[in-house]
Amino acid sequence: MIASTQRRPARGNRQRERTRTALISAGQALFATRPVESVTVDDIVDAAEVAKGSFYNHFNDKDAFAATIYELVQGDVEFHIFSANRDVVDAPTRIARALCTVLQYARAHPERLMAMLSMAERRTTSASPLNAGVSADIQDGLKQQRLSGVDLETGVLTVVTMVNATVRHAMSGETATPPAALAAAMAATLLRALGVDPRDAEMLGRDAAAAVFEDE
């Protein structure tokens, strides 16, 4: 038999959970505006209004903390890219739609996405989790002979850096270009950088932006 339930105060647990939540939201806000390297554990505990010691009750170090935040957002972004590319086989189309989707996601969840991008800058290899999809698309594109002049490494780097720069620019508030138009133009530029025929690239960029931004 199970012993009858005793009401437990569980205040320790509750406080622990609150501290973790406060740390993660503070981290998201800080990483959204500053590179991971420039954010200290002191900055994080100050923003979260918790004691410094409690940070280390939850995370081994700043890198582990940053990885937790990255993983939280990564799954969500992957789901949106997956949804946008469901049933799409053509690699350039998939890459163009991924760029448009990340930009659209940034508009809906600016802090989440910007925090993730800060960390994505340090995850540039094709083996990094979020880059696994990009990697597959680059490999397919090379196999389909739709991409050229890049290999896997340079292809992934090209996509990661251009997506990152496009989102940062769009979110900076310093451009008057409407997001869908920026997405179309940058998707086309990205595809050209990956060796897609320029006329094809322009059409694919426009179509991808129209498909992803059609609800707006």
Place this chain on the structure above:
Amino acid sequence: MESVAKAHDVAYVRFRAPNLSKMRSFLLDFGMRDAEIEKDRLFMRGFGESPFVHATEMADTPGFAGFGIRLPDLDALKRVAAHDGVEIHPLDAPGGGMVVRLTDPDGFTVEAIAGQTPVHPVALPGRAPWNEGGDYPRRNDFRRTERGPSHVQRLGHVVLGVSDFRRSEQWYKRRFGLVTSDEIQPRPGVAIGAFLRCDRGDQPCDHHTIFLLERPAPPGFMHAAFEVADLDDLMVGHDHLKEAGHTHFWGIGRHFLGSQIFDYWRDPWGHEIEHWTDGDQLVAADGGGIGRIPELMGVQWGMPMPPLPGGKPA
């Protein structure tokens, strides 16, 4: 598609956990009641007629262990058993009845059941009408809500992350006659999931009983949702779970698809479990619609959806 049987509802969810006492303690705080407590199995019920709505088996590794679907009668159960070429067994659980154990395309255990003996519902606290919209039916009748856990009435739906939506949809529809309330289409004609309800003919039922969603992650249990008495009951239960130190996940808010007011929690091993109230009701002839990603992931009001976890089963 002609179906083998028409399910009436979901009946229960099963889990494995290394500590039944801890699970029970959480579920009591969640608003369930004891059904049966054994050395290595725990059965919890709600305030409704189901003999149990949540079962936990002692195991070293915690996890989702499947769910029950209630069929209208033994004839329907026999047809399902014959269709899949499996045997009918007595259901060794409170309320008895018979069970056919199936494995869906992603390996989830699905127990089709019939002939369970219902239990007497437990009375819910009195529900006075609302003074709202210019009508004031409650006069000299002061609303006082008792603090404590919610009152779980029943299991309402189960949500599964699947690896191939169309394959799973066909599997469930073929056996259980489910109908689509809203298909999730990121783009016209491209489906990644659907809210499925039971076909009870002209009898209304919940907007969804099973929700299947294909994600870029391995298949996995996503959540189980339990109906509570009403809005006050959900809010009071929220306070109670918070006070008891349990892990809140998402809510309170109102969904678009199904329209429920929702509140999501995590059990001690991280399984998502939902309180809901005021969901949509449909009959078979009401047909279905199409939902887009913003409707799936957005809210009409309340807390925005947290990031959807990826990489490993949720």
